[in-house]
Amino acid sequence: MTTGLVVRPAREADLAAMAELTGLAYTEVDRRTFQRDWPDPQPRTPERDAAWERRTAHALRTDPEGCWVAELDGRVVGCAISRVRELMWILSSFAVAPDVQGRGVGTQLLAAALHHGRGCLRGMFAASADPAAVRRYRLAGFTLHPQMFLTGTVDRDALPVVERVREGSAGDIDLMNSVDRQTRGAAHLSDHEALLEQFRLLVCETSSSQGYAYVGAGGSPVLAAATTRRTASDLVWEAFASSSPGSTVSLHHVTAANQWAIDVGLAARLSVHTSGYLCLRGMKPPAPYVHHGSLL
Ligand SMILES: CC(C)(COP(=O)(O)OP(=O)(O)OC[C@H]1O[C@@H](n2cnc3c(N)ncnc32)[C@H](O)[C@@H]1OP(=O)(O)O)[C@@H](O)C(=O)NCCC(=O)NCCS
Numbered sequence: 001m002t003t004g005l006v007v008r009p010a011r012e013a014d015l016a017a018m019a020e021l022t023g024l025a026y027t028e029v030d031r032r033t034f035q036r037d038w039p040d041p042q043p044r045t046p047e048r049d050a051a052w053e054r055r056t057a058h059a060l061r062t063d064p065e066g067c068w069v070a071e072l073d074g075r076v077v078g079c080a081i082s083r084v085r086e087l088m089w090i091l092s093s094f095a096v097a098p099d100v101q102g103r104g105v106g107t108q109l110l111a112a113a114l115h116h117g118r119g120c121l122r123g124m125f126a127a128s129a130d131p132a133a134v135r136r137y138r139l140a141g142f143t144l145h146p147q148m149f150l151t152g153t154v155d156r157d158a159l160p161v162v163e164r165v166r167e168g169s170a171g172d173i174d175l176m177n178s179v180d181r182q183t184r185g186a187a188h189l190s191d192h193e194a195l196l197e198q199f200r201l202l203v204c205e206t207s208s209s210q211g212y213a214y215v216g217a218g219g220s221p222v223l224a225a226a227t228t229r230r231t232a233s234d235l236v237w238e239a240f241a242s243s244s245p246g247s248t249v250s251l252h253h254v255t256a257a258n259q260w261a262i263d264v265g266l267a268a269r270l271s272v273h274t275s276g277y278l279c280l281r282g283m284k285p286p287a288p289y290v291h292h293g294s295l296l
Contacts, residue, residue: 002072002103007112010067010079012060017076018069018093019049019056025095026128033129035273051198052093055294058194059083059092066116070096070105078105080113088186089117089281091125092294094133101132110136122185123281124296126253134277142279145257150265150272151250154219154240158267165238168201168212175203176212176225183225184286184296191295195223202238204231211235214292219243220250223292229260232288236264253278253293257285 010018023044030041044052060067063083070078078096082089091113096105117123123142127133138144168176170193177187188195195201199214199222211226213235221239226232236251243249251270254261255278262272278285 080109082113086186150270152270155269168203
């Protein structure tokens with residue numbers, strides 16, 4: 001127990017402090033756990049900080065009871081941001097300042113955020129490789145599914161001809177919510193608005209399948225969901241095709257249930273690595289599905 005510690009609901013005025021704190025804590029874990037042949041972890045850029053703040057501001061509006069900070073002597077030293085979508089509880093961010101870790105702060109924050117999901121059937125979030133975090137999650141009853149990622153330069157000669165993939169828009173939210181329910185068991189609802197603000201959307205519809213993918217500026221898919229592996233693969237290929245020749249693309253958060261994604265990455269001549277875990281409760285790893293790191 002840490003004397004003087006207050007755990008209270010997070011407010012909009014805490015956003016900048018929480019962004020700084022999560023950026024610091026995540027970079028510190030990456031420095032401790034990254035593999036020697038990976039590039040050195042870099043601090044979160046101001047653009048990514050701003051994106052984190054926008055996503056978290058959205059959670060503060062939709063899930064005020066799921067967002068908590070820990071304050072010690074007037075300083076924000078930890079936060080847990082969670083949201084409930086249909087009957088799924090999602091942990092989007094969880095961090096304690098490196099100099100205060102290991103003193104029980106994280107345990108209290110996680111308990112408060114978990115309380116927000118007490119009526120949920122399912123739970124889902126992506127965990128870092130931090131052994132302290134992983135211990136907390138398993139003790140809270142989550143199953144741990146190791147995540148792979150693929151990264152490298154796309155072999156342009158390997159790009160297949162992809163048909164029926166089109167640009168998406170807010171008009172596709174119903175379609176996407178339906179694919180979400182079929183793949184991960186709960187729709188993203190208003191989180192699609194937050195994703196649409198930050199990423200390019202690709203949609204694929206055929207007579208027998210539907211799917212979508214959000215794609216970062218460099219051509220890296222950040223979320224892909226479809227009702228068939230073929231459609232999911234087409235969406236990832238289309239994203240890869242949009243990368244600039246010679247630039248690096250990555251496909252993160254691939255679980256063992258999604259071998260199709262590994263096959264696409266390997267066919268594009270990317271290399272495969274492992275990092276972190278998908279933590280689940282009341283469900284199996286979604287497929288065909290590659291989750292977003294914080295909106296899942
Ligand atoms: C994960 C995190 C939020 C936990 O907060 P915290 O205040 O340090 O957590 P607590 O002190 O309440 O609990 C830490 C637990 O991990 C254990 N632990 C600490 N180091 C460990 C290690 N190397 N291996 C295994 N367990 C470890 C502690 O013993 C404690 O467990 P116990 O209470 O059962 O003894 C914090 O460590 C953090 O910010 N990590 C970096 C960011 C991160 O990875 N966040 C998670 C993203 S998904």
